[in-house]
Amino acid sequence: MVEKKGARKGKKTQFIALSSANKEYVFNNPLDRQVKYMGEHMKLKLYEDPEGFSYVLWKNKKYPLEIIEKTQNKYTIMLNGVWHIFTVETPFSLKRKKFLESQAGTSAIKSIDAPMPGKVIEVMVEEGTEVKTGEPVLILEAMKMQNEIASHTDGIIKQVKVKANDNVMKDDVLIEIDSSQ
């Protein structure tokens, strides 16, 4: 371990995992499995047990973990049955990301995506309808239940991409809403 540390000397080995709530977790040399948490330096252990579960050992407790999604630097990690989304940044990329975000205004067109695969039972809005946050816009049947899908934004319906009896996959865009007003 000592040699490896030496080998990395002078290189940027700091990584920041940015949570979906924009909380920054800074790790210096994560490959050394050292973390600093609540002022305490701790060594972590990662294992894979004979049954095929991966887990991290922290303060004598086992936490099962798996990467359930990974695209470039965006991770969805399931730990102890709860998933967390992070983007992993270097100090440089984080700085750039923050700069770009401050420059670009966020897009005014928001989409309502299918939260699960299912069948569209009824579309309750049409193009031009004004909707408020929480207002139901369509009914999706999945796993024998009819679910009301509500708008997550205020705005005007720009486009309805599905109709009754359409089968949709998870994350399919159902409706686009212009929230620029």
Next chain:
Amino acid sequence: MEIKSLLIANRGEIAIRIIRTAKKMGISSYVLKTSKEPNAWYLDEADHIIDFTECLSDTPEFLDIERIIHTIKENNIDAVHPGYGFLSENPIFAKRCEEEKITFIGPPSQVIHNMGNKTVAKDIARKNNIPLLRGSKGTLLNSGYASKMANIIGYPVILKAAAGGGGRGMRIVENENEIERLFNMASNESAKAFNDSSMFIEKYASKPRHIEFQILADKHGNVVHLGERECSIQRKHQKLLEESPSPALEPALREEMGEAAIKLAKAVGYFSAGTVEFLLDDDMNYYFMEMNTRIQVEHPVTEMVTGIDLIEQMIRIANGEKLAFKQNDINLKGHAIEFRINAEDVQSGFSPSLGTIEKISYPENEYTRVDTGVRDGSVITPYFDSMIAKLIIYGEDRAQTLNRSTNAIRKFWIKGTKTTLSFCRAVLQNRNFRNGQFNTGFLNEELEIHYHSDPEEEMLAAFFAAFDYAREIEESEGKKLNVEKGKNITPWLLNKRLR
């Protein structure tokens, strides 16, 4: 005629559960193999498999009455157990069995019909002086009538499918503006789910407890109750965990409600196992809701506290045997709780999480029972419900049961799909739940976040993301890592497996 062979017209954990008792009683078991899950575990447990993989009609396999009847006769099978869901409360199926001299393990078809129609059931309860909530005496013709009735009863009201169950075809209406839309939705849903769009309306008791009584009745007029199950922890009328006994009931009230359940069963000429559901309000008034004329998902908690095998009793009753015990012989001992572990993403509003169970492991000991139909490699399909397993924990008292539950859930690991385990942890952490102070409003009002994660857990997950990312960079730079193989994690191997 004694039952020697039995078709289980069901799948998953309940099929395995019924096979277990059939084996114990020396009854040979038959199951149906469908193309939707041709490698399911329940198939391996049965003595005989009947191939239903060829699709003959649009009717789903477990709902195809005539095909199932034909199969039973063709294979000379004595009896059929419908489990829960599917044909378990279908009076037409029970009637067809009666006509064909097949023993249907459940009550008579006429009783299923009467209790299955909620308006008829309430009428019977009313005639027997069992307390009821205010509501429509019959079904509602349309949303206009619903609106009129709602004005008389007073909002909030609840619209329910007369043929409903399991939360389908049910809507709570807070005010007049919503009633037409919600009536149409519920009636639509009911038409699809139960082939019957008739609805009734009732005063909505806003935050009652859901308490149900298990009864057993034989064909000779003997009826006993096996105590209650507390099922107040629900989401959209779907039960998520159940326990017995209820922390709310004193012995006197238990006796009174149990008596009411027995009275109703006797009034309708019930036999087999059945469940009488009540609502219990803050003032300890109880109201009859409905009777379920089948085995329930949550039956194990009753089995744990009574030591009685309910499936065995159903078979014995179907055989014409008398109950071997009287009410006084029934001892409720200890405390049991059942957690339903569903393939659902709690963090996305409990949406279904389909996929393959790559790995499943759970604790095994004398106070833990796991009823499941899945094993490593099982696929959670969109065709059936999302239940993966039922974790049932027993203890001498509630406190011990809850502590054992916390430990058991820590050791219940599932890889490959999102599950409601994180929800179970959140409930167990809640102070009011631990104190027994809760009702059906628990999920919406008491539990702000429906899953539990300690702060350091997010940090650990963040670490793993950073670790994996750093490793990728190092790999791409062609560096070598010195890894103790087999002991510590092997990053390359792990990385491949995780993809």
